[in-house]
Amino acid sequence: MNTQPDQPASSRRQPIESAAGQGPELTDEQRAALRTAAQHERQRANQLATVLEDIATNGLPNPAECTPWEEVRERMWDRLTTGQNGARAAS
Structure with a gap:
C-alpha cells in the first residue's frame, strides 16, 4: 500500500542511469x-x-531499577581506555 499521493510524471525520480547528464554517475x-x-x-x-x-x-521503567547514566558512562570510558571492544587507548 502506497501512502504517498500520486506524483506527476515530471516529478518522479529517474533511475541513476537515465540521469547521467544531470550530474556525476555513481560507481x-x-x-x-x-x-x-x-x-x-x-x-x-x-x-x-x-x-x-x-x-x-x-x-x-522504574528509575530505581535502572542504572544511573553516570555509571554507564564510567563503564564505557573504562572499556575504551583499557582497550576492550576493539578500541585502543590513546598514548
Whole structure:
C-alpha cells in the first residue's frame, strides 16, 4: 500500500542511469556503499521503534531499577581506555 499521493510524471525520480547528464554517475562501489549505509540506518530505526513500542506497551521503567547514566558512562570510558571492544587507548 502506497501512502504517498500520486506524483506527476515530471516529478518522479529517474533511475541513476537515465540521469547521467544531470550530474556525476555513481560507481557500483558507491552504490553498494549507499545500500550498506541505508541498511545500517534501517537497523538503527528498527531498534528505536522496538524501544518506543516497548515503552508504549509497558510504560517507562522504574528509575530505581535502572542504572544511573553516570555509571554507564564510567563503564564505557573504562572499556575504551583499557582497550576492550576493539578500541585502543590513546598514548
